[in-house]
Amino acid sequence: MKVLFFASVRERLGTAECELDGGTLPADLDALREALAARGDVFREVLAQPNLVCAVNQAVVHGNAALRPGDEIAFFPPVTGG
């Protein structure tokens, strides 16, 4: 399970991605957010941002969603292209 971070989220966390392995993969997004928040204050603050966008397998997801091994999850700020 791969977790990607973009733009200001990537910069604040100081990392572009992390790989979750093993038998304790989070079963859903809420569990993933909890697992990431346990990594430290910066993770907890970033994940608490009210406008944070989450995508699972490159599609935006609102609220919770089930996760499977091999999923690609991403967290990023609101988009500002164009």
Place this chain on the structure above:
Amino acid sequence: MQRFCRVQQADFDPAALQTALLAGDGAGEAAGALASFTGLVRRPSGDGAFTGLTLEHYPGMTERAVEEILDEAALRWSLLAIGVVHRIGELAPGARIVWVGAAAAHRGDAFAACEFTMDYLKTRAPFWKKEHLGGEARWVEARRGDLDRAARWAGAADTTTASTEE
């Protein structure tokens, strides 16, 4: 229907893209209208320290999001061709960032599809702008106005399709 979506560092030539848009499937002779939009790197008013932007994207999801917007535009309007080019990386003031072009039999479809695609691109495609000001850099905040513009297209399907002859 001819369509393309390109995410690239390189600059683009709007005239060449216009030609490419009309090249497929005989669109060139069926088309009575081609509307296009070019977005440029704007210097914030009065900000002499502004030296340009960096554009970041999400490889894979960005292309997918743009393709979904093109699918939606093709459903809503009667189009012969539609294309998007969006640049990433370092961009100087005045540089071209984005190009959208839509070709149709009549101008109503072309204008509307072009504007819709830009409005959705700005609020749904994962691109992020970082402004460089002197030695400092800051991420651009999403604008309420962009969300409002995109929201205009929600709900009822197109009501602007024109039957006007060119």
